Amino acid sequence: MSILPPNQQSNQSRQILKQPKRLKSPKHLAKVASLGCILCGSPSQVHHIRTGQGMGLKASDFDTIPLCERHHTGKEGIHTCGSRVWQMRFGTEIELLEKTRELLDADSRETKIGHLPKK
Ligand SMILES: [Zn+2]
Numbered sequence: 524m525s526i527l528p529p530n531q532q533s534n535q536s537r538q539i540l541k542q543p544k545r546l547k548s549p550k551h552l553a554k555v556a557s558l559g560c561i562l563c564g565s566p567s568q569v570h571h572i573r574t575g576q577g578m579g580l581k582a583s584d585f586d587t588i589p590l591c592e593r594h595h596t597g598k599e600g601i602h603t604c605g606s607r608v609w610q611m612r613f614g615t616e617i618e619l620l621e622k623t624r625e626l627l628d629a630d631s632r633e634t635k636i637g638h639l640p641k642k
């Protein structure tokens with residue numbers, strides 16, 4: 524007499540639980556940092572945004588914004604004020620990320636041929 528193994532289903536769920544890889548790109552980080560603070564243009568550090576994390580998502584190096592020391596870890600920094608207060612004052616991480624991507628896009632446009640500028 525054969526009995527079905529009771530753990531047949533747990534094998535399937537184990538596959539779904541695969542850890543998503545955190546996207547790493549030192550090159551992209553260097554580009555973001557070189558933009559200067561997204562708020563004031565000062566020499567910047569790279570901040571990994573936290574919005575959208577949880578739900579198994581990990582911050583990737585492509586979800587980063589440039590912030591100067593003051594706006595990052597300093598007196599008016601996102602890590603000092605807490606992201607909720609900070610975002611009410613300076614804008615949401617998502618908005619700033621979009622702005623960062625636009626800047627990076629504009630930056631790479633200069634080297635691309637045949638790419639028409641947006642109006
Ligand atoms: Zn700044």
Ligand SMILES: [Zn+2]
Nearest residue numbers: 569570571595
């Ligand atoms: Zn940070």
